[in-house]
Amino acid sequence: AQSVAQPEDQVNVAEGNPLTVKCTYSVSGNPYLFWYVQYPNRGLQFLLKYITGDNLVKGSYGFEAEFNKSQTSFHLKKPSALVSDSALYFCAVRPPLNDYKLSFGAGTTVTVRA
Amino acid sequence: SQTIHQWPATLVQPVGSPLSLECTVEGTSNPNLYWYRQAAGRGLQLLFYSIGIDQISSEVPQNLSASRPQDRQFILSSKKLLLSDSGFYLCAWSVQQNDEQYFGPGTRLTVT
Known part of the structure; x- marks a missing residue:
């Protein structure tokens, strides 16, 4: 069975500093990996995905993520954080081929201070 | 463009x-749907x-059921709510099983 771990419940950064949100996964075969963001009392918004190809994936709002197969990680990054990036971030994984189940991590709350 | 609606809020x-x-x-046909x-x-x-009408899979045994009366409509139901049913319920859709899922705005349910 697949699983996702987000080791940090909270990440606090100053505006303008780099932001990293960590994610590690466990899945049989080559994973499909996703990042979502959730603002208070809202649904999740898709940020980016890795299916195959280049290990560095670029997504919405200036975010990017790097797939590292040897470390089974898919960390989310942003070079310069904004106060508006403060939100709850979820990593998700699903195995390939005919499986509709996304497994979500517990989420990481990001706070960017002005 | 595609949109997803949930109600009540x-x-x-x-x-x-x-x-x-x-x-x-709205704006797509035969979506995969999720609660x-x-x-x-x-x-x-x-x-x-659900991958189609009358094709619904349950992930966990619980007090809830789901139905898909139309291609783009997904309903979550319960006959008798429990306190433990309180939570934020999100509906999502995707085009194919390997594509990203798009989420609705959610319903905040409080059982008293």
């Missing part, structure tokens, strides 16, 4: 009352998914 129901939450998708529950603003639990 908030709901307060007494224990033992019935439940019906509705989700509809999730999010407790305490954290992790998501997949409740049901």
